[in-house]
Structures are given as structure tokens and as C-alpha cells.
Amino acid sequence: MIPFEVTILGNSSAIPTSDRHPTSQVLNHRNSYFLIDCGECAQQQIRKSHLKFSRIKWVLISHLHGDHFFGLFGLISTFQLLGRKESLIIYAPPALEHILKTVFSAGGGNIDFEIDFRSIPEEGGEIFDSDFIKIKAMPLNHSTPCYGFHFQEKNLPRKIDKSKIEMEEVPIHALHKLKDGEDVQLEDGRFLKNSEWTLDPPKPRSYTFITDTRCISDLADEIKGTDMLYHEATFLHEDKKRAIATLHTTAKEAGAFAKKAEAKMLLIGHFSARYDDLKPLKKEAQTEFEESFIAKEGKCYKIKH
């Protein structure tokens, strides 16, 4: 199975508690990491989770409230101390570029690797496109520009049935055509029927990250059928007034959103420090959507189709 999994580093909202940290998570796709948000203590949490710093290639920052990016300064300093050479690509609202330059020039500007800063366009849209995965940024409804991220794996070529090539030799160019889904007529007269020579590739999977926002029900169509949805659930529904005032979502609303989006699984997070016990938040989300779970810090969740 091609690795596609998310490790939760922090599930707390703005004020951390003694055992919960601000938002951050590592999405592993094919053993390259996307760091999604980077609250305080993210680097210690990465260490505790035994994730390799060197595999972090991309950072995505949802918005510029401190609980989502204050950990970035420490992490970049650590990369420098560890002798990082590879550039670090950061996707974030534009103002972060200036903040980073200011912070690191204050100490003499001693970052030796490239920080490749890419502003998320105000209207969102596709921000990343590789051979294997693409990422869409989705504007949310918060008190400062804020974006959710939808990661969609691409279709892979068809797989050659190994038992067939063990029995018959076939030229490389024919294998490429078979992988592309074509039937192949060989010069020696053999006809290779695609359905007999290839197997279905794994189905593409998707992951959606949505925090901090009032719940936007229209977004459900954009991420329809997502295999795993992380959605903030800062408050219980009895505190809905507070959720409206601070532009956050309740657990009940997060569950209803997951149901509308036909997600396969919902992880809730970004919990207010007012709740010691998180079980009521999970229960409340489950009243709307049964496959709802607390995004537990330190836990790695495999994204399955």
C-alpha cells in the first residue's frame, strides 16, 4: 500500500492545555511530508512521533493566527542547525513572507537553505500539482484570510500482471502501452489484450483539512466523498453563540458537514481549552455522523479508500 497517512501533532485551539498542543499535523504521502499548520511545540511533537525532519518538504499554513504558525520559527531554526540543504516550500497567506524575513534577519539572517515562499491566492484554487497528488486551497469563513486544503491523489497507470511477464517476454515499449490502458499488437504477431495483461491500479484517495471557520455547508460539494475529513470542532453546540462570535464550528455542525460531504471518516480537532473531557464532543459529532473520531495527538491515521 502506498503510504498516505496523517499524524496529529496538536488538536488544541488557541490556548494550549497541559496535554494538548496548538494545531499541526504531518501528512505523509509516499514518504514525503506535508506539514499542515505549525503551532507552538510542533517540532517537539514531530520528535515524539518519530517523524524524520528531513522528509518535510512542504509546509502549508491555513492562516496567520498564532496557534497555526508560531512553531514555524523554531522549526526553521532547527532545520538550520541540522544542516538542511534542501529548500523548504511554504504555502501561506502572503503576509507570512515578510514576517519570516523580519524574524530571521533580526538574528543576522543565518538561514543557509532556500525558503521558497508561495502565496496562496486570495480566491484559493489549485496550489500544488505533482505526478502523484494535487492540492486545492479553499477560502474559509474566519476573522482573517483562512484556507482549507483538499489533497487528491491522481490516477495511477494500470499495473502489469506479473504472472504474465514471468511466462512471456514482452518489449518495454509494449509494457508502457499496456500501463496506459492500450491493447498491443506486436511485430511477431502476438496480440496483448489489455484486460488480460493488466490489473486495476489502486483507487485514488483524498484527505481534507478544514480549520478555523464557521461551518460552510456549500464546501461539502467541493470535497464530496473525501476519504478522510479533518474538521475543526472548537465548541460543543451548547456554546454555539461563542462559535458564531469567534467564527468557529461546533461538533454537531462538523458532524452534519461530514455527512453532507459524504466523507468516509471524520476527525475533529481544534478544541477549546474549556473542555477537559473530549468525549462529549465526539458523541455530539456522532449524533450527525457515526464515523466521527477525536483527532488524537501522536496518533497516525491511515487514509483508506
Ligand SMILES: [Zn+2]
Ligand atoms: Zn486556531
Ligand SMILES: [Zn+2]
Ligand atoms: Zn484562527
